[in-house]
Every structure is written in structure tokens, then in C-alpha cells.
Amino acid sequence: MKKNLILLKVYLLAGAFTFSGGMAMLPVIERELCEKRSLIDKESLYEYAALSQTFPGVIALTNACFVGKKINGASGMFFAGAGAVLPAYVLMSAATLLYQMLPQEGPMLSALVAIRATSASFLFAAAYTIARYNLKAKANIIIALICFIFTLLNFVGAPVLIVLSALVGVLIYSGKDKK
Amino acid sequence: MILQIFSTFLKIGFLGFGGGYAMLSLIFEEASKFGMTVSQFADLNALDVLIPGPIAINSATYVGQVYGGFLGALASTFAVSIPSLVFVPAFMQYEEKINNNAYLKAALTSVKAASVGLIFAVAISIMLSTAFDMANLFDWQNAHFDFLSLAILIAAFILHIRCNISPIGLTLLAGAIGWLCYFI
Structure with a gap:
């Protein structure tokens, strides 16, 4: 205890x-x-x-x-x-x-708008940091690009993309493994 | 509603590989089904920065609180915690079989790559909303350029990445600048 x-x-x-x-x-x-x-x-x-x-x-x-x-x-x-x-x-x-x-008007709204802009910066920074350490192989760069474009254009949902990426990773690995 | 919040965050938890920021793209998408706007999501990010704790827990609590009150926050936070409570005992039971599984590692590497694309797309959405007032990529008619927001966005990114200034300081500074600009 x-x-x-x-x-x-x-x-x-x-x-x-x-x-x-x-x-x-x-x-x-x-x-x-x-x-x-x-x-x-x-x-x-x-x-x-x-x-x-x-x-x-x-x-x-x-x-x-x-x-x-x-x-x-x-x-x-x-x-x-x-x-x-x-x-x-x-x-x-x-x-x-x-x-x-919080009142969504006047100076408070002005402060919130500025703060919202920084939240985009931190997400860009997070993507950049993960990319720097993980996007080395060509296949991974392609996966990242496809996920980016599909999400931005609203083609496929994030859950589907995550599951598909995992499958692609396993497939690529098993392909290499056989060689 | 509470049940819907619970099942949504259970799904987010089990698909949430790669930590808080990777989960944010899932939360962004799933919470928009409850009616969450890009501004509300950006405010969630700001609160994540200002409030201590894991980003995924903070985000789950916020979304639950906004759409289901006290019970909603309890449901979402508990739901997002369930994967840990399931996987830890399971792993300790079958440690050797799972440890060093090359397939698992391969899957995780590509999920990490996917998360880069997903996070980047969410960041672009917030940028379009805050700096250009656009609801999505095709919303050019309503575009309205906000110089101050774009300047803050770029400055905060550079100060964070290059000069290693903490997100808390930058968030508070941006708020102060925004506040002052109202009076100019």
C-alpha cells in the first residue's frame, strides 16, 4: 500500500x-x-x-x-x-x-486570434521535428505526402490512413525480408 | 451524446500511435463531427500548451467538457486511457513474443511517416483559417488576409524551432500582442 x-x-x-x-x-x-x-x-x-x-x-x-x-x-x-x-x-x-x-469580442478576441496563429506554428514545428527524425526512406516520404494531400483535400479520413500506412509498412518490410 | 463521446475517444486511443501531436489530427477530424470549428480546435491547442499534462489527455478532456459537460470530460478522458490499461498487462504477459517484432516496428515507422502528413495538413487548415479566414482549401471567395496572424505564425515557428523558446512563453506573448493591437 x-x-x-x-x-x-x-x-x-x-x-x-x-x-x-x-x-x-x-x-x-x-x-x-x-x-x-x-x-x-x-x-x-x-x-x-x-x-x-x-x-x-x-x-x-x-x-x-x-x-x-x-x-x-x-x-x-x-x-x-x-x-x-x-x-x-x-x-x-x-x-x-x-x-x-471568455468573451469572444473586443480585445479578448484579438488576443485569441493571435494565440490561434501560434497553435498552427507549434503543429508545423511538431510535423517538422518528427519528419527530421523519421522521414529518411523514400517510401516514408511518399506515405507522408499521400497522407498530407488526402487529408487536406478531405478524400480519406485519418483513421483509414493510419491503418493503411501500417499495412503498407508491413508489406514493404515483408517484401524486403523475402529478398 | 456521452456514449458517442466515449466511443469516439476509445477509437482515437486505439488508433493513436505516436503520441499527442499525432493524435491531434484524429481528434481534429473526429471532433469536427460534434461541430467543433477550426478556431475552437486552435484554442484547444493553445490550452494544451498552457495546461500541464499529456496532450492527448488535455485534448480529450477539453472536447468532452465542451460537448458533454462534466460527464463528457470524464467519459472522454477515461476512454482515451483504456488502451494503456489493456496493452500494459497484455505486454507483460507475452513480453518475448511482442518484443523486437520486426513487423510491428515496420508498421510503426510508416505510421510515424503518416502522422507527419496528417499533422502538417491540420497545421495548414489552422493557418488557412487564422491567417486567410478560409474554411477550407477551396474557399478562396471568402479569403481575407490577416497580416498580423501570419506574421505571428511565422515568428512563433522560427522562435520555437531556431531559438528554442518555450511554447508557453510564445503563446502568452502572442496573446499580449493581439490584445495590444486591438487598441492601436
């Missing part, structure tokens, strides 16, 4: 104070769980972090579930998971309520 409470507390703290995505939580988790309490070794923590990225779903939560399960079984998984999700859930609910009360 003590381990569960530690997991809950550490993930609550990490979740409440790390901005822009879940991976930013890792250094805090490392300090609290590996260094201070030595409940898990650093190697496992980062192995799980890399592994979490290969599963669908919320990466930070998957990572928390792995660490929780490793340290204290199924109950550890739920406590760590709850800790990873709750701060974002509570803070975002409150923020959304406040946001809905």
Missing part, C-alpha cells in the same frame, strides 16, 4: 508541473523513483519509456502503467496511471470552463 501511495504522489506531482507533453515528466520520475527511493532502476525506466511509444494510446500514461505494474503489480499500475492522468484532467476541465466564459 505504501508503494501505491508513493506512485500516486510522484505521478501527481510530475503530472501537475510538467508542460507540453508527457515525456517531460521523465526527469522528475527518474529523480523521485530511481534516485530517491530506488524502486526501479534507470535502465528499466527508460526502456519502458521507449517501449511505450510503440503502443497506441497516451504515451505518458502507458509509461506510468508500465512503471506502476513493475513496482507493485496491478494496483501499482492503477495508482501510477491515476496520478499521471488526474492533474491534466482536473486542470484542463477548469481551464475549459474558464475558456468558455
Whole structure:
């Protein structure tokens, strides 16, 4: 039980104070769980972090579930998971309520319009960063281009494109494998 | 409605490979079925930046809250969390079989590539909406150029990528500039 409470507390703290995505939580988790309490070794923590990225779903939560399960079984998984999700859930609910009360006119609208423009910048930046590390093979560049054009022209939905891309990846690999 | 929100985010969770930004393109598409506009989606992105936590959780909570109130937010956040609760125990059971599966890796590499295209398309949609006031790519009749938005968009991109300035700072700065420009 003590381990569960530690997991809950550490993930609550990490979740409440790390901005822009879940991976930013890792250094805090490392300090609290590996260094201070030595409940898990650093190697496992980062192995799980890399592994979490290969599963669908919320990466930070998957990572928390792995660490929780490793340290204290199924109950550890739920406590760590709850800790990873709750701060974002509570803070975002409150923020959304406040946001809905904002007047959409006058100087506030002017500020919102400017803020909306930055949201496009961060999406461009995210696409650019992922592209820089993942678009090396010709086939991947073609997949990215096709997904881009089809989404922009509204031909095919994103879920279909994701499933098809996964299939194409497997097909290309099995083609290479036979050679 | 709550059930619809739940099933939508369950789908988003299970198809959401590659983290928050990759999931945003799915959320953009699925939430537009509930009636979410491009501006509302752009505001969601801004809140993602300002509020701590995983982007996918933040986004699910926002969409659930806007379209289903308190229960909606609970349903969407829980639904998007389910894949983790399913895959982690399953993986630990069959660790060796799944680990280092080359097919899985090949599939993931192309899904990552797909996500680049998907995110880029969403970014273009927001750019068209904010800087040109166009509902989509073919909406040229209503196009209305907004110089300030385009300037902020480009400046924020460069400052973020080149100078590594944090998105929180840039978002707040852009808000302040927008606020001041109203009075000029």
C-alpha cells in the first residue's frame, strides 16, 4: 500500500508541473523513483519509456502503467496511471470552463486570434521535428505526402490512413525480408 | 451524446500511435463531427500548451467538457486511457513474443511517416483559417488576409524551432500582442 501511495504522489506531482507533453515528466520520475527511493532502476525506466511509444494510446500514461505494474503489480499500475492522468484532467476541465466564459469580442478576441496563429506554428514545428527524425526512406516520404494531400483535400479520413500506412509498412518490410 | 463521446475517444486511443501531436489530427477530424470549428480546435491547442499534462489527455478532456459537460470530460478522458490499461498487462504477459517484432516496428515507422502528413495538413487548415479566414482549401471567395496572424505564425515557428523558446512563453506573448493591437 505504501508503494501505491508513493506512485500516486510522484505521478501527481510530475503530472501537475510538467508542460507540453508527457515525456517531460521523465526527469522528475527518474529523480523521485530511481534516485530517491530506488524502486526501479534507470535502465528499466527508460526502456519502458521507449517501449511505450510503440503502443497506441497516451504515451505518458502507458509509461506510468508500465512503471506502476513493475513496482507493485496491478494496483501499482492503477495508482501510477491515476496520478499521471488526474492533474491534466482536473486542470484542463477548469481551464475549459474558464475558456468558455471568455468573451469572444473586443480585445479578448484579438488576443485569441493571435494565440490561434501560434497553435498552427507549434503543429508545423511538431510535423517538422518528427519528419527530421523519421522521414529518411523514400517510401516514408511518399506515405507522408499521400497522407498530407488526402487529408487536406478531405478524400480519406485519418483513421483509414493510419491503418493503411501500417499495412503498407508491413508489406514493404515483408517484401524486403523475402529478398 | 456521452456514449458517442466515449466511443469516439476509445477509437482515437486505439488508433493513436505516436503520441499527442499525432493524435491531434484524429481528434481534429473526429471532433469536427460534434461541430467543433477550426478556431475552437486552435484554442484547444493553445490550452494544451498552457495546461500541464499529456496532450492527448488535455485534448480529450477539453472536447468532452465542451460537448458533454462534466460527464463528457470524464467519459472522454477515461476512454482515451483504456488502451494503456489493456496493452500494459497484455505486454507483460507475452513480453518475448511482442518484443523486437520486426513487423510491428515496420508498421510503426510508416505510421510515424503518416502522422507527419496528417499533422502538417491540420497545421495548414489552422493557418488557412487564422491567417486567410478560409474554411477550407477551396474557399478562396471568402479569403481575407490577416497580416498580423501570419506574421505571428511565422515568428512563433522560427522562435520555437531556431531559438528554442518555450511554447508557453510564445503563446502568452502572442496573446499580449493581439490584445495590444486591438487598441492601436
